[in-house]
Amino acid sequence: MIEPTKLHRATELALARLLPRIEQAYAKAMGPSDWKTFRRRLDEHFPTLFEQLLILYGDQYDFYYQLEQVLALAATTWGERPKELKKLDESREANPQWFQSEKMLGGVCYVDLFAGDLRRLRKQIPYFQELGLTYLHLMPLFKAPLGDNDGGYAVSDYREVEARLGTMDDLRTLAAELRKAGISLVLDFIFNHTSDEHRWAIAARSGDQDTQDYYFLYPDRTMPDAYERTLREIFPDKHPGAFTYRTEIDRWVWTTFNVFQWDLNYRNPAVFREMAGEMLYLANAGAEVLRLDALAFTWKEMGTVCESLPKAHTLVQAFNALLRIAAPSLLFKSEAIVHPDEVAKYISSSECQLSYNPLLMALLWNSLATREVRLLRQSLSRRFQIAPDTAWVNYVRCHDDIGWTFDDTDAQALGINGYDHRRFLNAFYTGRFPGSFARGLPFQENPRTGDARISGMLASLAGLESALRSGNTAEIELAVRRILLVHAIILSIGGVPLLYLGDEIGAMNDYGYVEDPAKAVDSRWVHRPRTDWAKREVRHDAATIEGRIYQGLQHLIAVRKATPAFGGNKTEVINVGNDHVFAYARISTGGQRVLVLANFSEGTQAIAANELRLYGLNYHFADLVTQRDLVLGSEPLVLEPYQVLWLQAG
Ligand code: GLC
Ligand code: GLC
16 A cells, blocks of 8 residues: 555656646547546546556556556547437436436346347337336347357457347447437446457467466466365356366466356456456447446455455456546446455445345345245345445346355344255255245255255246146235235335346246257256247236236336335335334435335234334325325234335325
8 A cells, every 4th residue: 555645646647747648649639628528537537547556557567558558548438439428428427326216227138038139129129118127238249159158258259249149330229229218228347257269368379478468377287276275166067166277278277157268367457458448348339337247256366265355346446437537427237246245345436336236136035935034134234225326236036046145144143054044045946845836946056065056037936837837826826926026125125126037027947948058057047038929928918927927017117116215225124023024114315205014925914003103104104006095003004925015104
């Protein structure tokens, strides 16, 4: 750490030295007004950028040269930034909390599985609007190796769309049309690794020293063995350990995920610069949010787990500062699926403004299995609150497995043993536990540690698949209610709700993936089905199950959007004296209060009237879900099985 006054001085000197050169090279082409804007943002954010880069690369002999390259990149990007996006930058700067609105609703899908390709996806914009989406995350769509490419998470070229999905122009057009429809495009920034077919990896494989330094390559097992002593295995049944031997160069290469995903070496400033270029390219193509894939893994130090190290944060902060200068409307969404304490550290306006909320996701499933909410309440009452200028992205399912993330001490305080409980949850969600309604598959079961995660579509995990198979109408009813229950929570708890498209019509597991050799080894494909158009067609027919789920969801979405208290991220998790009922209060900036009660059991549950009075519900109030007025006397309030109430004082 450098002493603050020295740092301040060094920052000023650096800017004084570099600015004239940048001005000379770029100001004229930009024009006076754009240059002025650029200067203003530079004045504001250069100190942060400088400080973070100094921490990462200050020991490099050519540090100032690297710094100048980075500034040149920022100037070029801003100079070339399309007019529409410059306008967006301005409007976001004027309203930086735009993503806190109760009108926000996210959706995520695969281009090919949902619609075929980018052009056909464009035709689905009316569908996205009908659902009420304001944010659409398209799963990885850039060039990737043929066959297994980890669902696109092995990128061979960050500037070329996978040919079968379309072209860069298709992507730009789609981004612009989505924006016109009020929908922000979200793309992945897969910056921890490239595929082994990326041009850098190809050069490295042919012996090129410069590009070999973009990755971690070792001549023998000495270093890999030393690192592996403290590493966690991510995909143990696909490849044990974190290194892969490549015969053509007789080297071991660091591959945290799959053998064809080569981890990038951010100790090398050239890697930072190159990847910054790829990031800014996505910015100017029209992405409004970048999902920072696997951001916990980007910095490695011997003797550590190589996850969430301080410099992984420094790196993201440096990228973020660069965006504030060159493409300020763009936001980062953190994909840190790690311990809750670590997840929280990525969330701030100087790092990731948005973050997945894996804790809420995992604990919703936990509560559905156990029918009680103690762990959910205990964990969230301490861990839900984040800074007012940031937001959770709350989700129930996504393209990945469910890992049973929660803090073991939180669990212990309730007499729950973390290890045993995770085993129970795995047994429950694979349907092995007697009486379980869930039909999921194990993912990466590790016989050595007893660990496993869970794959499966929401509807199958919530009991719809087993209920339909047995034809039991009461069970079908309960499954539909569970699906609506968990959505009612992500729609009201504070942050951006994110729908995994397919879930809105109750799409179920697709076991066909085992026929495809590129997918068979990865059970996550069971929850990545192709759109079933026939099912989507009947979504307005309340006599069908798809229709019941879709219409139920549509109704909840409409109410959310009309309820200011559901905006913002202030939430008070409360204990209403019933361990089957999850409860929290939401308060809008205008003072509107809504109390949410959610029954996680298939029995009716009562809440004593005086518990509700404590939270401002007096004699008269209304349930926003059923739009019924309620009167609270001395009798307890009764919730139906899996019912959710959104109660507003009258
Ligand atoms: C992220 C993705 C996951 C992928 C991994 C490696 O965690 O969500 O699907 O396997 O990164 O890129
Ligand atoms: C690991 C990673 C997470 C990723 C997942 C994919 O849990 O921590 O980032 O989503 O693997 O299965």
